[in-house]
Amino acid sequence: KKRAPLSVRMENASCRLNELLYKTMQQKESNLCLAIDFTQKEQILELAKVAAPHVVAIKLHADCITDFDDQFVKELRTIAHNHHCIIFEDRKLADIGAVNILQLKGHQNIAKWADVVTVHAVQGQESIEAFRKVINDDNYCLSGILLIAQLSSKGALTQLDGYTQAARNIGEANRDIVAGFICQTKISDFDDMGHWTPGVNLDAKSDDAGQQWRGANEAIRRQLNDIVIVGRGVTASKNPKEQLERYKREAWNAFIGGDHDTT
């Protein structure tokens, strides 16, 4: 099944984050998100500056950063502003709605600086609807959530019968706040829903801790995801800029259906 053009997806966007996402993809000709899993803010900011022109989103695990502070957030938002980049906090929230909200506004104040945050579906629909209040509050930056429908790791319990479909149903019923899914393969037929896929590496198949990787062509052209999330393929390389350009090219060619099959 073909994807709708970005202009149509932008128009059909129910969630604010998706208007921004599809516009940015079109402008930058990129469907790449960089996962910067470093522990120090200077390291992160340095790579974020190099990456920002090439990617639509920069994904963080803020709770892995040992010297996280307000200055970091300020500099990050400046990079996001200057290069039209989405700031993505991969917190993978999974609790009752009331606690999700406390965590969003907690010591790292995620809702103030992140455009999007990941949320597990395991907690059920009503806990997820609790995010609406924060997303609709202009005092916060948060403009959408991504529901985790499938994990990339070996033996993930998201493979159990019915889990992914149940997550999809929650997302589709709340498209004003759920911008899309973290998944391994396209699961929703709604044009506006974004399919963000981790587990992409052009040079390796697995790490020693359960991660499973496949190429960008497999992830985007065959499995029909929209956005490639790449981490160590870029961050562990000696020449991240060169790898960013390579991943960007591979992922975008796969997205626009070019016949540049190298995976």
Ligand code: UP6
């Ligand atoms: N991520 C996965 N798999 C999932 C969900 N999220 O790998 O199912 C996240 C990880 C990491 C990034 O938390 O930040 O995507 C992947 O990094 P890698 O490319 O270095 O494996």
